[in-house]
C-alpha cells in the first residue's frame with residue numbers, strides 16, 4: 001500500500017485523522033494534512049481507504 | 065421534463081423527513097435543469113452527486129461574481145453575504161482559510177469536546193428543570209452552538225446572552241427586508257469591532273487574539289475589516305446551520321423508535337448515525353451557488369460560461385448511483401461520502417466542530433434522557449419558512 005497526499009488540495013477537515021490517526025496528522029500552523037508514514041502496515045488498510053473516501057478535497061490517493 | 069420547462073427554485077420542502085419528489089425526477093430525467101430563482105434570474109440546477117461534487121470542487125468558480133444570478137431581488141443570505149476584507153476565491157482565499165483552519169483540527173476538537181459536553185449537560189439540566197414537554201431546538205439546539213463559538217472567539221461567558229441576542233436578531237431578520245438586515249448587520253459589526261479592540265489590548269489564547277497577532281503564509285496581517293468579517297462570519301456560518309441540524313437530527317432519529325433503540329443498545333454508532341442524518345436531511349435549504357466563469361463539461365451536460373449553477377447537495381446525497389439504498393436511513397453506513405458540508409476549496413471550515421457538537425448532543429441525550437420521544441408525529445413538525453436555510457421551527461419532545 002502506498003499513500004500520496006496533496007497538501008495544496010487539502011482543506012484541513014481532519015476527517016483523515018479521525019479515520020486513521022496512526023497514518024495521518026495535521027500541521028499545527030494550519031491544519032493541513034501530514035503523512036506519518038507513506039507505507040503503513042496492511043492491518044491499517046481499511047482505515048486508510050476510509051480516510052481517502054471521506055476526504056472532502058479528494059486529497060488522498062491510495063495505491064494498493 | 066423537457067428543456068423548455070421552467071421550474072421555480074427553491075423547491076418547497078414537504079416535511080421533516082421526506083424529500084420533495086422532484087429531486088428524484090430531476091436526477092433521473094433532467095440532471096442539469098433550467099430554473100428560475102425568486103429574483104426572476106435564471107440558473108442551472110444540479111441534482112446528481114458527481115455533477116454537484118465536480119462544480120463545488122472546482123477552484124476556478126466563486127460563490128458570486130458580477131453578472132451572476134441573484135437569489136432574490138432585494139436580499140442576500142447566509143452564505144452569499146459579502147465579507148469585506150476576506151478574499152472569496154483563489155490564493156488569497158486559501159491563505160485566509162489556512163489562518164482559521166488550525167483552530168478546527170481533529171486534535172483541537174478532541175481537546176474542546178469535554179467543554180462542549182459540559183455545556184450540553186448544563187443545557188439538558190436546565191431543560192429538565194423547566195419540565196416537559198420541551199422544545200429541544202430552543203433549549204439545546206439554539207444555545208449550544210453560540211456558547212461554543214463564544215468559547216472559540218474568546219467571548220466571556222458573561223457576554224453569551226448578549227451574543228445570542230445579537231445572533232438571534234440577525235437570524236430572524238435574515239428572512240425579512242434588506243433594510244432590517246442591514247441594521248442588524250451594522251449593530252453586530254459594531255459589537256465585533258469592540259470585541260476585537262478589547263482583544264488587541266489584552267490578547268487571550270483564543271482564535272481572534274491569534275488572528276490579530278498572526279500573519280498568513282505570505283506574511284500578511286488581516287485588516288480590521290477582515291477580522292470583523294471573520295468573527296461575524298464564523299457566527300453566521302456556524303450558528304443557524306448547527307442549531308437547525310441539531311433539531312433535524314433529533315427529529316430524524318426519534319421519528320422511528322427502532323433508530324433510537326438501536327442507538328441506546330449501541331452508543332458506538334453515534335458517529336456514523338450523525339453522518340447519516342447529515343446525508344439524509346431533506347430540509348438542507350437552498351444548496352450552494354457557483355458562478356461558472358468558463359465553459360464546463362459535466363458528466364451530464366455542458367454549462368456555458370456565465371452560468372450560475374445551483375448545487376443541491378441534499379439531492380446529491382440521495383443519489384442512488386452513489387449510495388446503496390439511498391432512500392433508506394442506515395445508521396451504520398460507512399464510508400458516508402455525503403456533501404452536507406460541501407466539497408473542495410470552500411467546503412465547511414467548521415465541519416469538524418459541527419460533527420463534534422452533533423455527536424455530543426446525541427451522546428448526552430442518549431445518556432440523560434433514554435425515554436425521549438417526539439411530542440408530535442414527525443410529519444407534523446413545523447418547518448422553518450426561510451428561503452436559504454432549511455430546518456424545523458421547533459422540535460417538541462417528552463421523556
Ligand code: HEM
Nearest residue numbers: 298301302305306309352404405406410411412413414418
Ligand atoms: C451542521 C452544521 C453546518 C453545516 C451543514 C454547514 C455547511 C456548510 C457548507 C455547505 C459550506 C460550503 C459553502 C460553499 O461551498 O459555498 C460551509 C462553509 C462554511 N462553514 Fe459551515 N456548516 C455547518 C457548521 C459550521 C460551523 C460550526 C462553523 C464554524 C464555527 C462553520 C463555518 C463555515 C465557514 C467559515 C464556511 C466558509 C468557508 C469558505 O468560504 O472557505 N460552519 N458550511
Ligand code: SF4
Nearest residue numbers: 010011013014016055
Ligand atoms: S481528510 Fe482530506 S481535506 Fe481533510 S485534513 Fe485529511 S487530507 Fe486534508
